[in-house]
Amino acid sequence: MHYNCLIVDDEEELARMTAEYFRMFDVSTEYVTSREACYAFLKEHTADLILLDINLGDGTGFEVCKRLREETQIPILFVSARQSDDDVLVALSIGGDDYIKKPYSLSVLLAKVKVNLKRVEQLKKVNVQAGTEMKEVPENAAGTGKGSTLTLDESTMSAILNGERIALKAKEFALLQCLYQHRNTIVKKDILFEEVWGDSFFSDGTLNVHVRKLREKLENDPNNPQMLKTVWGTGYILEI
Template sequence: MESETVAKYQCLVVDDEIDLASATCEYFEMFGIHSAYVTNSEECLSFLKDNEVQILLLDINLKEESGFILCKKIREESNLPILFISARQSDDDILIALNIGGDDYIKKPYSLSILLAKVKVMLKRLEERDNNATKQANNQLKTIKDIAIDEDARKIYVKEREVQLKNKEFNLFLYLFHHRNRVVTKEELFSNVWGDKFFSDGTLNVHIRKIREKIEEDPNEPKYIKTIWGIGYILEL
């Protein structure tokens, strides 16, 4: 069964000042920027899981969990542009926000027109980036049977379905892809993917399992990544 169509939003505001968040979204909508707001970290993560968002406006002083912690969680999974919006004025707060993955910092109280201008500039850059990526896709995409891989964009596709891999998972899969149809030893993977021959088997096993969960129809009966017991793995294509 095909999944339901994912709703697309150009902007998500994360702020527990409901009146301000609502007013910001209403203002953006007047200028054709489809927006929504949530008031805490849990709602934000759930929204991002179920919807497609281009830009995040994130307050620092959330009640249950700070925007700094939420930013770190998002950065583990996504390069979604994050603009901090906060009443905190210190240089230390600004530096922390930018160092943990924020793309910009806007101080409250902010002008809706200035905020709109910043968001429009960022959306334009995202559009240009996506257009350039589309133009280059045919040259960058290498396809072997059911699997296609774009090394520059760090994306893989299984039967034309994009699969989201974390950084280390992608590096591991990429190495197996380059050495497909031959047995790759555990020591070789540790040396070339982790840069250290002395990692534990458990570390490798967990990463292989997570990749299988994302690319295999049945992770318990893998079609692509096969285990060669006592030796390593083989990617069969």
């Protein structure tokens, strides 16, 4: 069976209440309360998105995320009472797409989930010739030399740079796509938060981690980026 959302949280009452609330708004949702139950569930069912707690009775959400990222790029939103910036950065660096701190408002959580589900649905509906949508950029894109091209494959959420396919996570792809749409102009941080995360009040750390990951995948020298540049105090610019 297919669900819009899977909640993985050892606080069973909270997980149950959240699932029931989501269902009221036509978001098909199921929940499990442990790491092993999550693995077992995904062997029998599919989901568009996972809400994942860090503290689980038989392990951690970090372990679950790392294992799932070996097999899928499904959006993973961490939901945790842990407030440390270090936890946020770890969650995002290992493959999480968002980090939501408890306690949270169910309405705000639902809004974040719907933003991600909308993007998943849009990607599902992509119907481009030969399974790709080619977006060719000027010759010196990414500073990799004459004849460089950048291709975004929305059906697989990957980038193709000079013929090399590069797998991206959902939020990395969304961020790159947003920057491309505003290419060669400075994109303010609040615009990126709004268009990519659906929230104009978000953590700089979240954005910084995703930008760093994109640079590691796209730039010849991530420490000296030629394509995705920082405009200090303002935002970023994709120069192509």
